């Protein structure tokens with residue numbers, strides 16, 4: 100499926116059936132974890148097949164306001180050192196894996212565990228558990244009842260996240276279309292983010308796109324969201340035959356963090 104369509108359709112699933120994911124799919128996921136993890140020495144994925152141990156151990160402690168999401172399986176991402184670059188990598192690589200899992204017709208949800216005390220983390224995940232800040236719960240979503248309302252998280256408009264030369268200055272749709280990136284940035288809006296903060300802002304300047312993160316009281320989490328969105332931009336650019344990578348150059352700029360630039 101095209102990444103633009105994928106993103107517009109993807110949704111967090113928080114209510115899972117008890118059914119486990121078949122063994123062959125789990126093996127497939129483990130291969131994907133090895134494949135994605137092998138080139139990166141700062142991150143490590145771990146797979147937890149028996150989800151109930153994780154769900155019970157983190158009950159009341161993980162997730163938004165301690166609402167732990169119960170899933171049959173979990174994947175954790177461990178970072179070697181807690182710094183801004185590794186937070187970006189956490190978002191980038193965990194979402195890269197997430198897209199591949201969703202493409203196997205498996206439902207997922209990100210779960211924040213950075214607020215969980217170290218002792219609990221060690222007892223649930225093992226001795227290196229203190230370096231785990233985010234998980235993905237995976238399984239099959241419970242069918243909704245016929246009249247359950249559709250839950251959708253609202254998104255900012257393109258003109259609220261994309262600017263020309265400077266944050267705040269409008270960019271025209273025509274200009275984005277001239278570069279072939281209007282569809283891409285219309286879809287980027289659907290990327291998942293912690294508490295749906297959508298901290299990403301983009302500035303088109305010449306043939307460069309600059310990425311910024313809006314500062315808040317939850318910057319360490321927003322950096323992970325930025326990693327997620329950087330991944331999606333790179334993936335979607337491939338659909339217009341641009342295979343570049345973000346050039347990361349983290350620095351503070353007033354109400355924003357400058358994250359880096361991408362050549363188009």
Ligand SMILES: Cc1cc2nc3c(=O)[nH]c(=O)nc-3n(C[C@H](O)[C@H](O)[C@H](O)COP(=O)(O)O)c2cc1C
Pocket residue numbers: 109110111112113161162163168208209210211212233252289290291292293294295320323324327
């Ligand atoms: C870094 C990150 C952390 C998240 N943590 C949680 C969480 O702890 N609990 C939860 O229910 N959802 C969590 N989410 C899911 C977001 O709330 C969700 O992606 C966002 O609200 C958009 O909704 P959607 O995914 O259904 O489009 C997290 C997402 C990200 C990217």
